[in-house]
Amino acid sequence: MSTITTEELSATTLLRFATAGSVDDGKSTLVGRLLHDSKSILTDQLEAVERASASRGAEGPDLALLTDGLRAEREQGITIDVAYRYFATPRRRFILADTPGHVQYTRNMVTGASTAELTVILIDARNGVVEQTRRHAALAALLRVPHVVLAVNKMDLVEYKESVFAAIAEEFTAYALELGVPEVTAIPISALAGDNVVEPSANMDWYGGPTVLEHLETVPVTHDLSHCHARLPVQYVIRPQTSEHPDYRGYAGQIAAGSFRVGESVTVLPSGRASKISGIDLLGKPVDIAWTTQSVTVLLEDDIDISRGDLIVPSKDAPATTQDVEATVCHVADAPLTVGHRVLLKHGTRTVKAIVKDIPSRLTLADLSLHPHPGQLVANDIGRVKIRTAEPLPVDSYADSRRTGSFILIDPNDGTTLTAGMVGESFASPEPVKDAAEDDGWDF
Structure with a gap:
C-alpha cells in the first residue's frame, strides 16, 4: 500500500x-x-x-x-x-x-x-x-x-x-x-x-x-488535520457476496471531515458500538489512509450492525448524541416555520422526525438586533430555534464542522426543504423562557 x-x-x-x-x-x-x-x-x-x-x-x-x-x-x-x-x-x-x-x-x-x-x-x-x-x-x-x-x-x-x-x-x-x-x-x-x-x-x-x-x-485553502474531527456518514452498505469476496462487508460514503487510517479505533453512532478499521477501499483499490471529500468504502474488524444514516468516527473523538438541538437557521420556504411545527430533520445521511419546540429569536441583519420570540420565521428570516428529535443524533457544533454541524428541515408532507440550520451558531441570545411547545403531548 x-x-x-x-x-x-x-x-x-x-x-x-x-x-x-x-x-x-x-x-x-x-x-x-x-x-x-x-x-x-x-x-x-x-x-x-x-x-x-x-x-x-x-x-x-x-x-x-x-x-x-x-x-x-x-x-x-x-x-x-x-x-x-x-x-x-x-x-x-x-x-x-x-x-x-x-x-x-x-x-x-x-x-x-x-x-x-x-x-x-x-x-x-x-x-x-x-x-x-x-x-x-x-x-x-x-x-x-x-x-x-x-x-x-x-x-x-x-x-x-x-x-x-x-x-x-x-x-x-x-x-x-x-x-x-x-x-x-x-x-x-x-x-x-x-x-x-x-x-x-x-x-x-x-x-x-x-x-x-x-x-x-x-489564497491558502488547507485543512489542519491535527484539529479536524474525522466523520464518515454511511450512505450504503456493500455486500457483493461473490466467490472472490464471500465475506466482504463494507460501509460506503463520502468523508465529511478529517481523515481515517487502517488500524484506527472507531465508534459507530448513534449505537456506540466500537471496532477497528481493517481496510479502506478507494476507487476499487486498497489504501492506508483517506481524507475529506473522498468517497471510500471502510471495512471493520468486527461484524456489527451498521446501516445508512449511521456515523463512523474515531473512538477518541466521538461527538455526544442528543435529541435536543439548538441552532441558528435560515428559513428558505415560502410557508412559515412555526412553534410546534412537525418536520423531518436531515443530518448527514440520517433523517429523523422532529418538532420545533421554540423560536427564541429572529435576527435583523441590518443592525444585528434581535426580535425575541417571534413565534414564526418566514422566507429569508434568520433566527434561533430549539428542536426535539425522535431519535438521538451525533451532531457537531457548526464552528467545529460545517458539514456535520449543519442540517436541513423538511416538510414531511411533500418533501419541501424548509430551513437550513447551523448547530450552536448565534450572534446573541435573549433571556431564556419556558418552551412554548413544552406541554404539547409529544412523547419525544
Whole structure:
C-alpha cells in the first residue's frame, strides 16, 4: 500500500467561492469577466452571448449573460437563482456560485455560500456600504466563510479615485471585523472594463495588491488535520457476496471531515458500538489512509450492525448524541416555520422526525438586533430555534464542522426543504423562557 504524507493531504487544488452584493453591483459581470479573461469559456458560448447581447441592443458582449442563464433573469437583468460555474487556471480549479443580490433572494445567498471557502462581496463605488452589503457580510460571518474579498466595483465611474476606495474599504472592514469575519482583502476593480479582475489596472497605479484572480489562485485553502474531527456518514452498505469476496462487508460514503487510517479505533453512532478499521477501499483499490471529500468504502474488524444514516468516527473523538438541538437557521420556504411545527430533520445521511419546540429569536441583519420570540420565521428570516428529535443524533457544533454541524428541515408532507440550520451558531441570545411547545403531548 502507498504512504501519503501530511503535506500531500494538506495540499489543495480546488477553491469553492461565492459572489454576493446588491442588485446591479456587477456580480454576474465580474464572473463573466473572470471566465472571459482567463479564457475559460468556449467559442460557441461567447458567440451565443454576443448574439444575445446584440438582440438587446448592447454594443459589445454582455458578460453577465454567461451566468444569468434563466429567461426571467435575462428579461429582468438581475440574477434570481444561484448560478454555479466551473473553471480552471494552470494554478487552481474553481467552483463558483453567483448568488442573487435582491433582498427577497437572501436564502439563495445562504445556499451558495454554505460550502464556500471564500466569498467575494461586491460594492458599487458610487453607493458605498449599503444595507444589503451589511446583510451579506453578516451571512458570511454566520456561515463561517474563512476568507472574504471586498471588491469595490465600478471604479471607472468614480474616476478611479483612491480616496473613494479607501473610505469604503475602511468602513466595510470595521463592520466585518465586528461580526467576527477572520479576514478581509479589499480590491478596487472595474468588472466592465476589466481593471484588476484578471489583469492589473493601468488606471489605478496607486494600488499595489493582487488582482481578483491572483488572490483566488493564491489564497491558502488547507485543512489542519491535527484539529479536524474525522466523520464518515454511511450512505450504503456493500455486500457483493461473490466467490472472490464471500465475506466482504463494507460501509460506503463520502468523508465529511478529517481523515481515517487502517488500524484506527472507531465508534459507530448513534449505537456506540466500537471496532477497528481493517481496510479502506478507494476507487476499487486498497489504501492506508483517506481524507475529506473522498468517497471510500471502510471495512471493520468486527461484524456489527451498521446501516445508512449511521456515523463512523474515531473512538477518541466521538461527538455526544442528543435529541435536543439548538441552532441558528435560515428559513428558505415560502410557508412559515412555526412553534410546534412537525418536520423531518436531515443530518448527514440520517433523517429523523422532529418538532420545533421554540423560536427564541429572529435576527435583523441590518443592525444585528434581535426580535425575541417571534413565534414564526418566514422566507429569508434568520433566527434561533430549539428542536426535539425522535431519535438521538451525533451532531457537531457548526464552528467545529460545517458539514456535520449543519442540517436541513423538511416538510414531511411533500418533501419541501424548509430551513437550513447551523448547530450552536448565534450572534446573541435573549433571556431564556419556558418552551412554548413544552406541554404539547409529544412523547419525544
